Amino acid sequence: MAATAGGNKIRNAKLVLLGDVGAGKSSLVLRFVKGQFVEFQESTIGAAFFSQTLAVNDETVKFEIWDTAGQERYHSLAPMYYRGAAAAIIVYDITNAASFTRAKKWVQELQAQGNSNTVMALAGNKADLLDERQVPAEEAKAYAQENGLFFMETSAKTAINVNDVFYEIAKKLLQGQQVQNPQGGMILNQRPPERTVSSSSCCA
Numbered sequence: 001m002a003a004t005a006g007g008n009k010i011r012n013a014k015l016v017l018l019g020d021v022g023a024g025k026s027s028l029v030l031r032f033v034k035g036q037f038v039e040f041q042e043s044t045i046g047a048a049f050f051s052q053t054l055a056v057n058d059e060t061v062k063f064e065i066w067d068t069a070g071q072e073r074y075h076s077l078a079p080m081y082y083r084g085a086a087a088a089i090i091v092y093d094i095t096n097a098a099s100f101t102r103a104k105k106w107v108q109e110l111q112a113q114g115n116s117n118t119v120m121a122l123a124g125n126k127a128d129l130l131d132e133r134q135v136p137a138e139e140a141k142a143y144a145q146e147n148g149l150f151f152m153e154t155s156a157k158t159a160i161n162v163n164d165v166f167y168e169i170a171k172k173l174l175q176g177q178q179v180q181n182p183q184g185g186m187i188l189n190q191r192p193p194e195r196t197v198s199s200s201s202c203c204a
């Protein structure tokens with residue numbers, strides 16, 4: 001729902017991160033929300049929730065971020081987090097070809113079951129590890145173009161392109177104005193039915 005803060009309209013937007021175990025989903029969120037990076041980030045259990053606001057011109061998007069767990073045993077929980085999401089960031093690790101294959105599976109799943117209005121971003125993370133690259137940027141870019149995603153290589157470690165991904169999503173959401181509510185405000189999110197499992201370390 002739209003609210004105002006200091007004259008600015010605040011738009012809520014549910015955003016979900018999906019991707020293979022270890023691709024760097026939590027690290028991207030930690031970088032975006034707290035400006036931090038840890039070398040030994042613990043694997044997410046279930047999902048973790050964060051929120052962060054971002055100003056775009058005279059409007060503010062409040063992201064409600066669900067960082068999902070990449071481990072296969074949590075796969076069945078994922079629809080709870082991506083259903084009704086205004087935006088999704090599908091993350092792979094540029095040094096791990098299997099994680100790119102997994103990312104493409106997430107895209108397929110979202111296309112099949114998600115909301116067709118969901119703004120989707122493909123993030124090739126760990127871009128600081130160029131010497132270990134297994135996924136060519138051109139290949140990922142071409143895949144993203146064919147599938148209507150926007151693509152960026154990111155590094156949660158160096159912060160390259162991390163804010164940019166969220167900023168680009170915010171701009172697209174504001175341009176698209178995904179959901180109009182009857183009172184004339186804009187809703188960019190639908191809350192998940194409940195917060196079933198969350199990591200203890202990082203949730204708002």
Ligand SMILES: Nc1nc2c(ncn2[C@@H]2O[C@H](COP(=O)(O)OP(=O)(O)OP(=O)(O)O)[C@@H](O)[C@H]2O)c(=O)[nH]1
Pocket residue numbers: 019020021022023024025026027028038039040041042043044045068069070071125126127128129154155156157158
């Ligand atoms: N060099 C480098 N390491 C990174 C980067 N992002 C994450 N890592 C490391 O990769 C490991 C896994 O990162 P996580 O953020 O836990 O990955 P995840 O996708 O959330 O993993 P799950 O929660 O298990 O699904 C951690 O040791 C991070 O420090 C990056 O951009 N560069």
